[in-house]
Amino acid sequence: MPERDVELLAAALRRDSADLNLYVNVLSANLADSLPPGTVRVKRRRSLAERVAGREGPVAELDVALGEQRLSLRMDRGRMAGEIRHEVRGIVLSRRPVGLDEWIDALARCLAEAAASNARAREAIERYLS
Numbered sequence: 001m002p003e004r005d006v007e008l009l010a011a012a013l014r015r016d017s018a019d020l021n022l023y024v025n026v027l028s029a030n031l032a033d034s035l036p037p038g039t040v041r042v043k044r045r046r047s048l049a050e051r052v053a054g055r056e057g058p059v060a061e062l063d064v065a066l067g068e069q070r071l072s073l074r075m076d077r078g079r080m081a082g083e084i085r086h087e088v089r090g091i092v093l094s095r096r097p098v099g100l101d102e103w104i105d106a107l108a109r110c111l112a113e114a115a116a117s118n119a120r121a122r123e124a125i126e127r128y129l130s
Contacts, residue, residue: 020079020080021058021075021078024059024062024075024080027062028040028062031062031064034123035064035066036118039064039066040062040063040064040065041061041062041063041065042061042062043060043061043063044056044057044058044060045057045058045075058075060074060075060076061073061075062074064107064110065087066110066111066114067113068086068088069084069086069087069106069110070086070087070092071083071085071103071106072084073100073103080100082097082098082099082102083095083098084096084098084106
C-alpha cells in the first residue's frame, strides 16, 4: 500500500478521537468486526450497575495483534496510554509506550501491511476510508 494511502488511513482512524471513551468503543467494535478472529482483544470495565443493567461497560483495554506487532491501548481515568510490542511466537522482544497519534500511525501501517495478504484486513481499511 502506498505511503499516501497509509496516511489517509491514519487520518481516518484519527478523525473521531476527540471524545476518547466514545472513540475507543467505536474503534474496538469496528476492528473486532472487521479483522480475523483472535486479532482483536477487548477488555471492558463493568461496574455493578452495568452488570445488573446488562450493559457491556466502557473499554478498558484494546489489544490488536497484526503480524509481529501487538498494539495495546489502555484507558485509565479518562486518559489513554498506548504501547507497541514486537512479539515473535508469544515472546516480547521489545515494548515501548507511545502517545495516541503514534499508536494510530502504527495501527494504520500494520493494517496496510495486513491488507496486502488478508481480505478481512482489506475490508477493515475500506470501512475506515469510506
